[in-house]
Amino acid sequence: MYVYDEHDRQIAAERVAQFRDQTERALAGELSEDEFLPLRLQNGLYVQRLAPMLRICVPYGMLRSDQLRRLARITRDYDKGYAHFTTRQNVQLNWPALEDVPDILAELAEVEMHANQTSGNCIRNTTTDQFSGVQVDEVVDPRPYCEIIRQWSTFHPEFAFLPRKFKVAVNASEKTDRAAIQVHDIGLQMVRNDQGELGFRVHVGGGLGRTPMVGPVIRDFLPEFDLLTYLEAVLRVYNRYGRRDNKFKARIKILVKALTPEGFAEKVEAEWSHIKDSPTRLTRDAIERIQGYFTEPAYEALDNASELLATQRFENRRFDQWLSHNIDSHKKPGYAIVTLTMKETGTPPGDVSDTQLEQIAELADAYSFGEVRVTHQQNVVLADVRQDQLFELWQRIEPMGFATANLNTLTDVICCPGGDYCALANAKSIPVAESIQRRFDDMDFLYDLGEIDLNISGCMNACGHHHVGNIGVLGVDKKGEEFYQVSLGGSSHHDATIGKILGPSFAQDDMPEVIAKIIDVYVNNRKEEEPFLETYRRIGIEPFKERVYA
Amino acid sequence: MPDIISKDGAITSDAWVVVPRPADGESLDIPDQPALIPADLWLAGKEHFEGRDDIGVWFDSHDEPELLEGLVNELKLIAVNFPKFSDGRGYSIGRLLRERFGYQNELRAIGDVLLDQLQFMKRCGFDSYALREDKDASKAARSLTFFSQGYQAATDTDVPLFRRRAS
Numbered sequence: 001m002y003v004y005d006e007h008d009r010q011i012a013a014e015r016v017a018q019f020r021d022q023t024e025r026a027l028a029g030e031l032s033e034d035e036f037l038p039l040r041l042q043n044g045l046y047v048q049r050l051a052p053m054l055r056i057c058v059p060y061g062m063l064r065s066d067q068l069r070r071l072a073r074i075t076r077d078y079d080k081g082y083a084h085f086t087t088r089q090n091v092q093l094n095w096p097a098l099e100d101v102p103d104i105l106a107e108l109a110e111v112e113m114h115a116n117q118t119s120g121n122c123i124r125n126t127t128t129d130q131f132s133g134v135q136v137d138e139v140v141d142p143r144p145y146c147e148i149i150r151q152w153s154t155f156h157p158e159f160a161f162l163p164r165k166f167k168v169a170v171n172a173s174e175k176t177d178r179a180a181i182q183v184h185d186i187g188l189q190m191v192r193n194d195q196g197e198l199g200f201r202v203h204v205g206g207g208l209g210r211t212p213m214v215g216p217v218i219r220d221f222l223p224e225f226d227l228l229t230y231l232e233a234v235l236r237v238y239n240r241y242g243r244r245d246n247k248f249k250a251r252i253k254i255l256v257k258a259l260t261p262e263g264f265a266e267k268v269e270a271e272w273s274h275i276k277d278s279p280t281r282l283t284r285d286a287i288e289r290i291q292g293y294f295t296e297p298a299y300e301a302l303d304n305a306s307e308l309l310a311t312q313r314f315e316n317r318r319f320d321q322w323l324s325h326n327i328d329s330h331k332k333p334g335y336a337i338v339t340l341t342m343k344e345t346g347t348p349p350g351d352v353s354d355t356q357l358e359q360i361a362e363l364a365d366a367y368s369f370g371e372v373r374v375t376h377q378q379n380v381v382l383a384d385v386r387q388d389q390l391f392e393l394w395q396r397i398e399p400m401g402f403a404t405a406n407l408n409t410l411t412d413v414i415c416c417p418g419g420d421y422c423a424l425a426n427a428k429s430i431p432v433a434e435s436i437q438r439r440f441d442d443m444d445f446l447y448d449l450g451e452i453d454l455n456i457s458g459c460m461n462a463c464g465h466h467h468v469g470n471i472g473v474l475g476v477d478k479k480g481e482e483f484y485q486v487s488l489g490g491s492s493h494h495d496a497t498i499g500k501i502l503g504p505s506f507a508q509d510d511m512p513e514v515i516a517k518i519i520d521v522y523v524n525n526r527k528e529e530e531p532f533l534e535t536y537r538r539i540g541i542e543p544f545k546e547r548v549y550a
Numbered sequence: 551m552p553d554i555i556s557k558d559g560a561i562t563s564d565a566w567v568v569v570p571r572p573a574d575g576e577s578l579d580i581p582d583q584p585a586l587i588p589a590d591l592w593l594a595g596k597e598h599f600e601g602r603d604d605i606g607v608w609f610d611s612h613d614e615p616e617l618l619e620g621l622v623n624e625l626k627l628i629a630v631n632f633p634k635f636s637d638g639r640g641y642s643i644g645r646l647l648r649e650r651f652g653y654q655n656e657l658r659a660i661g662d663v664l665l666d667q668l669q670f671m672k673r674c675g676f677d678s679y680a681l682r683e684d685k686d687a688s689k690a691a692r693s694l695t696f697f698s699q700g701y702q703a704a705t706d707t708d709v710p711l712f713r714r715r716a717s
């Protein structure tokens with residue numbers, strides 16, 4: 001994992017001092033609310049319905065145990081003892097006091113953390129696959145490239161006031177796209193060309209929100225060394241020509257659409273031709289230097305513990321279920337990737353208490369080289385667990401509530417904070433998730449259904465990524481009442497698709513029943529083990545409409 | 551008259567005035583003092599201004615600096631307007647004028663110029679700043695030096711941190 005050097009430490013310290021100065025001037029009335037707004041947003045600070053909310057950056061989802069412990073302490077000292085994992089691999093505090101924020105930032109800086117650019121119209125935290133570096137089928141570990149982008153985009157003087165927020169995601173797996181790159185402003189797919197050289201396929205202009213779009217490819221192969229100069233060209237074109245007259249038309253996707261992907265690509269190439277060989281062009285040395293921080297931990301030479309696990313599974317059915325659902329295969333024999341679920345029914349998805357943060361830190365130290373990863377699904381991954389320790393780990397996490405074996409099933413809901421916490425919400429989202437989780441509490445039935453992404457957002461801003469859920473739920477406001485619009489068929493993977501709206505929206509109380517009917521139609525129509533999405537694609541939306549609105 | 555802040559934070563003042571774009575059908579009214587006029591109008595009437603060093607130009611944030619490619623160094627002062635401090639187009643214009651068109655003389659930020667953006671402006675090639683009048687000019691020096699270094703190359707340095715680390 002990346003470790004700060006003296007330059008990073010100095011910049012982080014100067015940032016804390018700068019924000020302290022800005023906060024003092026805001027409190028003293030020297031900065032108007034309008035003037036302070038983008039400054040505090042670029043430091044992750046929202047003023048929400050109930051209290052300020054501070055979004056802390058977790059670069060590409062990686063956290064060390066000392067950072068988890070510090071987060072726990074901060075939630076105790078400055079907040080109400082819990083934090084929230086977001087769908088963008090960040091962490092949020094829901095109740096900090098404005099005047100405490102500089103101190104919180106100082107505490108974070110001590111453990112090499114910050115809240116830079118977690119909000120506002122700037123380049124946000126670059127996200128990637130939570131299984132980076134440990135999965136079997138990746139082209140190369142994408143995290144060093146994410147770190148390179150993080151450094152380049154941090155306080156970039158030209159791009160601090162873009163027309164709108166800007167999100168970059170990187171994926172390096174050939175088969176899956178857990179980073180959902182095609183619904184980002186820039187999506188980078190790592191590839192090798194025919195000569196075996198490493199580079200990126202560049203998607204631009206994907207996004208959710210009001211005008212959901214799958215990002216078209218504007219360059220099939222960008223050599224790795226050209227990463228930053230090309231990003232700079234894309235951002236410059238966007239900064240100059242993106243719309244600023246209408247907030248809802250300001251994302252880069254609107255510009256790409258207006259110019260057509262080909263037209264946009266041409267403009268980028270023209271700009272790039274001027275800066276392509278500038279000193280911003282990466283060097284082998286610079287890339288290797290960052291890669292040096294992401295070397296493999298001290299794995300032991302092990303064999304797969306297949307026999308042991310088979311016996312343990314046979315003897316314990318719940319362990320067996322957990323193993324089938326919450327474990328992924330690791331590139332090293334004898335190791336496994338474990339996902340800890342943060343989705344117990346009755347707690348808002350992604351919420352963790354201070355004690356839980358400390359428990360996770362302990363687990364990381366005991367089983368996974370002291371590191372964890374936060375996922376887009378608001379869960380936490382222990383990426384390097386010895387297979388022969390899985391049973392022991394499972395026994396420890398069951399009572400902690402981290403072993404709900406519902407990963408990727410219908411009740412592993414992605415859900416934004418919604419109307420309970422968020423000032424922008426049209427409707428609550430957490431109670432909807434909870435009522436659906438309660439309706440589907442039969443694990444065996446859930447396993448039979450297989451993988452279904454259910455995503456819930458409390459408004460058009462789509463923090464819950466509802467457009468790309470196999471089943472998407474969007475909170476809407478109808479004459480002051482909270483209603484929910486349902487869409488079907490979305491996907492955030494390599495086959496990225498925006499879901500189709502089913503029809504008129506529903507009241508909150510009806511939601512579990514509506515989902516049950518949708519599931520019913522699926523079960524009645526599926527062929528053998530066919531996943532939900534495939535059945536939907538085969539039979540279309542009509543049968544679902546007929547049943548739900550019957 | 552706004553305070554003019556120089557790149558090192560010193561507070562100065564000068565006689566340059568910004569001449570707004572005349573309304574359609576109106577003619578450009580150049581006062582009897584050093585004046586900044588819209589860049590396209592300068593270009594259109596270039597021969598009138600031959601040899602005058604008291605005429606400079608200004609770009610609005612949606613203007614294209616490409617307009618003056620090859621001519622920039624005929625001007626002693628170029629200004630870029632930030633109509634709203636949150637409109638970031640001026641930063642790209644600054645870098646293009648400096649890094650692409652090789653502009654050598656003074657580059658001034660005008661309009662909604664506040665303290666917390668000064669260092670970004672400096673990094674993008676601006677070397678004087680017409681601070682909005684209600685802002686405290688004595689704090690500009692601090693705002694220009696919040697950070698002692700940046701990660702990226704920009705107008706102020708062509709050596710990004712990753713190259714400095716290597717050496």
Ligand code: SF4
Binds near residue numbers: 424425459460461462
């Ligand atoms: S989707 Fe809307 S309601 Fe939900 S967190 Fe985002 S802005 Fe708030």
